[in-house]
Amino acid sequence: xxxxxxxxxxxxxxxxxxxxxxxxxxxxxxxxxxxxxxxxxxxxxxxxxxxxxxxxxxxxxxxxxxxxxxxxxxxxxxxxxxxxxxxxxxxxxxxxxxxxxxxxxxxxxxxxxxxxxxxxxxxxxxxxxxxxxxxxxxxxxxxxxxxxxxxxxxxxxxxxxxxxxxxxxxxxxxxxxxxxxxxxxxxxxxxxxxxxxxx
Ligand code: GAR
Numbered sequence: 001x002x003x004x005x006x007x008x009x010x011x012x013x014x015x016x017x018x019x020x021x022x023x024x025x026x027x028x029x030x031x032x033x034x035x036x037x038x039x040x041x042x043x044x045x046x047x048x049x050x051x052x053x054x055x056x057x058x059x060x061x062x063x064x065x066x067x068x069x070x071x072x073x074x075x076x077x078x079x080x081x082x083x084x085x086x087x088x089x090x091x092x093x094x095x096x097x098x099x100x101x102x103x104x105x106x107x108x109x110x111x112x113x114x115x116x117x118x119x120x121x122x123x124x125x126x127x128x129x130x131x132x133x134x135x136x137x138x139x140x141x142x143x144x145x146x147x148x149x150x151x152x153x154x155x156x157x158x159x160x161x162x163x164x165x166x167x168x169x170x171x172x173x174x175x176x177x178x179x180x181x182x183x184x185x186x187x188x189x190x191x192x193x194x195x196x197x198x199x
Contacts, residue, residue, distance in 0.1 A: 001028065001029060001030045002028075002029045002030070002081040002082060002185040003029070003030050003031075003032035003078065003079055003080050003081045003082075004018070004022075004029050004030065004031050004032060004080065004081070004082050004083075004084055004181070005032055005033050005034075005035065005075040005078060005080035005082070005083045005084070006018065006031060006033070006034045006035070006084045006086050007034075007035050007036075007037070007071075007083065007084070007085050007086065007088035008034060008035070008036045008041050008043040008044070008086050008087055008088055009036060009037055009038050009041055009087055009088050009089040009090065010038065010041050010042060010043065010087055010089070011041075011042050011043060011087065012034075012041060012042055012043020012044070012046050012047070012086065012087065013043075013087075013170060013174065014086035014087055014107055014173055014174060014177050015034060015043050015046065015047070015086045015087075016043070016046055017173075017174035017175075017177065017178060018031070018084065018086070018177060018178055018181065019031060019046075019047075019050055019052070021178040023050075026178065027178050027181060027182055028182075028185070029082075029181065029182075029185055031047075031052050031053075032053065032078040032079060032080050033052070033053040033054075033055055033074065033075070033078040033080065034047035034052055034053065034054050034055070035054075035055045035056075035057055035071065035074060035075070036054075036055075036056050036057070037057060037058060037059035037067075037071075037088065037089075037090055038056075038058065038059075039056050039058055041056075043086075043087075044056060053078065055074055057070060057071060057074060059090060064091070064093050065093055065095060068092060068093045068095060068096035069095070069096075071096065072095075072096055072099045072100075075100075076099075080100075081103065081185070082103050082104075082105065082181065082184060082185060083100050083103060083104040083105070083139075084104075084105050084106075084177070084181060085104065085105065085106040085107070085139065086107060086177070087107075088106075089118075091143065092104070092139065094141045097139060097140065097141055102138055102191065104138065104139035105136055105137070105138060105139065105149065105177075105180060105181065105184065106136070106137055106138075106139050106144070106146075107134060107135070107136050107173050107176075107177050108120060108134065108135050108137070108144050109121055109132075109134050109166065109169045109170070109173065110123070110124055110132055110133065110134065110135065111131070111132055111133045111134075111135060111151055111153065112135040112137060112144055112145070112148065112151075113144075113145070114127075114129070114132070115127070115132070116143055116144035116145070117143060117144065120132075121162050121165050121166045121169060122162050124156065124165070125156070125160065125161075125162060125165060129156060130155065130156055131153050131154070131155055131156065132153075132154055132156055132165070132169065133151055133152050133153040133154045133169060133172060134151065134152055134154070134169050134172050134173045134176060135148055135150075135151045136148070136149045136150045136151075136176055136177055136180035137149060138191070138196070147191050147193075147194050147195065147196045148194075148196060149180040149183065149184065149189070149196050150176045150179055150180045150183075151176070152172035152173075152175065152176050154168050154169050154172055183198065
């Protein structure tokens with residue numbers, strides 16, 4: 001069984017969706033550890049209440065390289081095969097990414113390469129796009145830029161606010177993240193340049 005390391009910074013609803021699929025057997029994996037870089041992350045409570053290993057590794061005030069070395073050590077300690085960023089709001093250093101080559105996934109609330117970075121749903125509304133969505137991608141050294149595993153489209157409604165749009169995108173995030181993890185841990189893909197080809 002492949003071992004997942006889930007990194008969060010806050011609410012942790014993507015983590016919960018993954019944990020639900022692991023618990024039901026829909027996702028054949030184990031959650032080895034949930035790590036938050038913020039002490040007040042609600043997802044940490046959820047992890048504890050599910051009886052999972054929950055680790056708080058505060059990043060505040062720490063140099064990126066120093067923090068990332070601690071983070072990598074914690075993940076290795078739990079023998080993690082795949083790192084899943086689930087609302088982990090920190091850039092990772094090149095050194096960290098080299099520790100887990102093609103073994104880090106991220107979920108982002110837009111159809112990348114549109115609207116990378118913070119407040120993707122706000123960016124989508126401000127730009128006036130009619131369709132946005134979410135993306136699960138491998139993490140490389142550039143922000144929100146690695147090879148794309150799965151995307152889901154979400155139409156923007158005229159009366160959408162950031163909240164209503166975010167809520168509909170989040171439903172799709174919860175669906176595609178587990179699907180993407182399933183494909184990656186089963187090894188049913190190959191990476192060809194920027195393209196992830198399912199095999
Ligand atoms: C999700 O919408 C996720 O896509 C986004 O943060 C939210 C976390 O929610 N991530 C990013 O914007 C990364 N650039 P959650 O803590 O409930 O999973």
